Amino acid sequence: MAVQVKGEVLDIRRVGAYQVLSLTAPGISDIARPGHFVTLGIGGEESSMLLRRAFAIYQVQSRGVYGGTLDIVIGVHGKGTRWLADRRRHDAIDIVGPLGRPFILPKERVSCVLVGGGYGSAPLFMLAVQLRERGCRVDVVVGAATEEKLFGVLELKRVASTLTITTDDGSLGERGRVTDVLPDLMDRVDAAVVYACGPMPMLQRVAEVAEERQVYSQCAVEEAMACGIGVCMTCVLPVVGEDGVTRMLRSCVEGPVFRGDRVRWSDVGTIPADTLGAPVEGGR
Amino acid sequence: MSRAVISQGPLRGDEPVIEIDMSTDLAGIEMPSPVMTASGCAAAGRELDQFFDITSIGAIVTKSVMLQPRSGRATPRMAETPSGMLNSIGLQGPGIDHFIEHDLAWLSERGARTIVSIAGGSVDEYAKLATRLRIARGVSAIEVNISCPNVEDRGQVFACDPTLAANVIQAVKRHSEPRMPIFAKLSPDVTDIVSIAGSVVRAGASGVSVINTLLGMVINPDTMRPHLAGVTGGLSGPAIRPVAVRCVWQIRQAFPDLPIIGMGGIRSGMDALEFILAGANALSVGTAVFHDPSAPVRIHAELQRALVDRGFNSLSEAISYAHRPKDASPEVDDELDFISE
Numbered sequence: 001m002a003v004q005v006k007g008e009v010l011d012i013r014r015v016g017a018y019q020v021l022s023l024t025a026p027g028i029s030d031i032a033r034p035g036h037f038v039t040l041g042i043g044g045e046e047s048s049m050l051l052r053r054a055f056a057i058y059q060v061q062s063r064g065v066y067g068g069t070l071d072i073v074i075g076v077h078g079k080g081t082r083w084l085a086d087r088r089r090h091d092a093i094d095i096v097g098p099l100g101r102p103f104i105l106p107k108e109r110v111s112c113v114l115v116g117g118g119y120g121s122a123p124l125f126m127l128a129v130q131l132r133e134r135g136c137r138v139d140v141v142v143g144a145a146t147e148e149k150l151f152g153v154l155e156l157k158r159v160a161s162t163l164t165i166t167t168d169d170g171s172l173g174e175r176g177r178v179t180d181v182l183p184d185l186m187d188r189v190d191a192a193v194v195y196a197c198g199p200m201p202m203l204q205r206v207a208e209v210a211e212e213r214q215v216y217s218q219c220a221v222e223e224a225m226a227c228g229i230g231v232c233m234t235c236v237l238p239v240v241g242e243d244g245v246t247r248m249l250r251s252c253v254e255g256p257v258f259r260g261d262r263v264r265w266s267d268v269g270t271i272p273a274d275t276l277g278a279p280v281e282g283g284r
Numbered sequence: 285m286s287r288a289v290i291s292q293g294p295l296r297g298d299e300p301v302i303e304i305d306m307s308t309d310l311a312g313i314e315m316p317s318p319v320m321t322a323s324g325c326a327a328a329g330r331e332l333d334q335f336f337d338i339t340s341i342g343a344i345v346t347k348s349v350m351l352q353p354r355s356g357r358a359t360p361r362m363a364e365t366p367s368g369m370l371n372s373i374g375l376q377g378p379g380i381d382h383f384i385e386h387d388l389a390w391l392s393e394r395g396a397r398t399i400v401s402i403a404g405g406s407v408d409e410y411a412k413l414a415t416r417l418r419i420a421r422g423v424s425a426i427e428v429n430i431s432c433p434n435v436e437d438r439g440q441v442f443a444c445d446p447t448l449a450a451n452v453i454q455a456v457k458r459h460s461e462p463r464m465p466i467f468a469k470l471s472p473d474v475t476d477i478v479s480i481a482g483s484v485v486r487a488g489a490s491g492v493s494v495i496n497t498l499l500g501m502v503i504n505p506d507t508m509r510p511h512l513a514g515v516t517g518g519l520s521g522p523a524i525r526p527v528a529v530r531c532v533w534q535i536r537q538a539f540p541d542l543p544i545i546g547m548g549g550i551r552s553g554m555d556a557l558e559f560i561l562a563g564a565n566a567l568s569v570g571t572a573v574f575h576d577p578s579a580p581v582r583i584h585a586e587l588q589r590a591l592v593d594r595g596f597n598s599l600s601e602a603i604s605y606a607h608r609p610k611d612a613s614p615e616v617d618d619e620l621d622f623i624s625e
Binding site: 003052229232235236271275278 | 325326327332352353356357360361364366367368369373376379513521574576577
């Protein structure tokens with residue numbers, strides 16, 4: 001159950017190529033789970049930017065002087081994220097959350113591998129902590145184009161059994177992609193579950209690597225959203241249901257976390273011919 | 285009507301909220317509020333019920349449903365534009381049978397007034413949809429989305445042709461329960477929206493919903509191709525509001541008693557007021573819900589406040605008030621005062 005609250009900016013700080021925004025979020029932080037996200041209204045009440053921006057929840061503090069607070073990670077790549085990055089302490093921001101289906105945690109003490117691309121590592125902290133609390137082994141792989149675009153390396157090092165870093169340019173860790181080192185790592189730690197958050201091509205490869213090993217994968221997707229609450233139907237992708245039928249599912253309410261073997265990664269951005277209700281003709 | 289004197293401002297400031305009669309009669313549907321959701325912006329109400337009591341507003345207008353399940357178009361399906369957005373969803377939906385069994389049943393159980401929006405690719409499909417709804421419970425009215433291409437006529441959009449539009453409305457009317465209110469949702473992408481309104485009224489429409497989105501397009505500067513997978517999309521949001529107000533005004537001028545649902549970029553009570561003054565009997569709030577999921581209840585409260593501030597004793601007094609003769613009010617100066625706010 002999501003709520004809409006008026007949050008207040010407590011702090012905004014630069015971390016590498018990103019900004020971490022801390023907000024009061026009464027009623028949201030205490031029920032948020034790893035993989036949940038929030039949407040933020042952009043530009044105030046008279047804004048010409050109508051669409052809310054969605055962010056994975058990075059950290060939460062459910063008690064303290066400010067009541068519940070939460071942190072999100074912002075990568076500036078447009079007018080909306082620029083506006084958010086320009087916020088200052090005490091500014092008000094409209095917050096809706098927690099939204100989406102979170103990561104599913106294993107009941108048993110199994111070995112888990114967490115994979116983050118860029119600031120896709122943000123939701124992995126809460127996840128790693130909760131997995132460790134359940135007695136799971138947690139190994140983490142994070143990667144980005146450059147060292148600057150990695151997020152949260154030090155904190156992950158603290159919570160993970162091992163941390164592997166990759167960069168495309170070799171500026172930190174191994175040169176290459178997270179999915180280059182993933183197969184060996186999964187074999188070495190005998191992974192039972194792999195959790196991933198990052199760009200679609202990375203998720204696709206993670207899901208493939210997991211499936212080759214018959215390992216369960218949980219992938220948090222990033223699709224463009226307008227509302228974040230399930231009413232606009234813009235953030236859909238083709239997902240195979242338990243009945244074997246492909247449907248266009250909303251990543252905001254039926255995701256953002258999907259089983260990797262259910263998503264038709266190669267068909268994202270299309271309507272596969274065997275989708276329920278395909279092909280499309282006319283209408284708007 | 286009796287008017288409060290605006291300049292003395294007895295109703296201004298932080299005084300307690302004064303309640304006036306906000307009920308409206310929409311072709312026989314009694315609603316406690318003129319504010320409703322807009323088709324395609326509220327799914328079937330369930331998601332928004334988290335944010336406000338959906339039974340407190342005028343009605344939930346459900347997303348246009350077709351006869352069969354439909355996957356919709358490929359992504360990207362939307363683009364943000366200045367004070368608006370473009371969408372090209374392609375009427376994704378579960379089909380009428382699933383809709384009646386799950387969504388309509390839930391709305392009925394929840395006690396929400398429901399206006400069911402239907403869409404088809406042929407006159408026959410609209411007729412079949414009406415037939416299915418005839419035996420369904422919990423339908424307050426039918427809104428006929430005629431901004432669909434006619435698959436039997438080279439994709440000609442029903443709403444853009446007075447004869448095609450009339451054919452659809454006639455078929456829906458003939459197959460619906462006789463007293464069921466039927467609203468034709470009109471497209472602004474026509475030369476003369478009044479003539480289309482006249483055509484659907486003669487075909488049996490109880491009223492009109494004005495307006496649907498305007499056809500628009502965005503080119504992505506990175507790919508240097510159309511941004512939407514569907515190439516073109518429907519423009520909505522405050523950017524289209526003046527167009528929508530103009531359409532409501534023109535139709536009200538031509539049809540003094542026709543029930544009109546006004547919509548197009550309503551985001552505040554002041555926006556809603558414009559539509560009411562222009563002649564709308566009820567309002568649909570669409571894209572604003574994406575920005576603020578509790579927009580319908582907020583807009584209801586803001587509209588009530590705006591009406592009280594202007595000395596109206598009820599919503600119904602304000603409907604079409606902008607059409608009064610120039611010499612009808614002795615308090616022209618006061619009006620100018622608030623118009624300039």
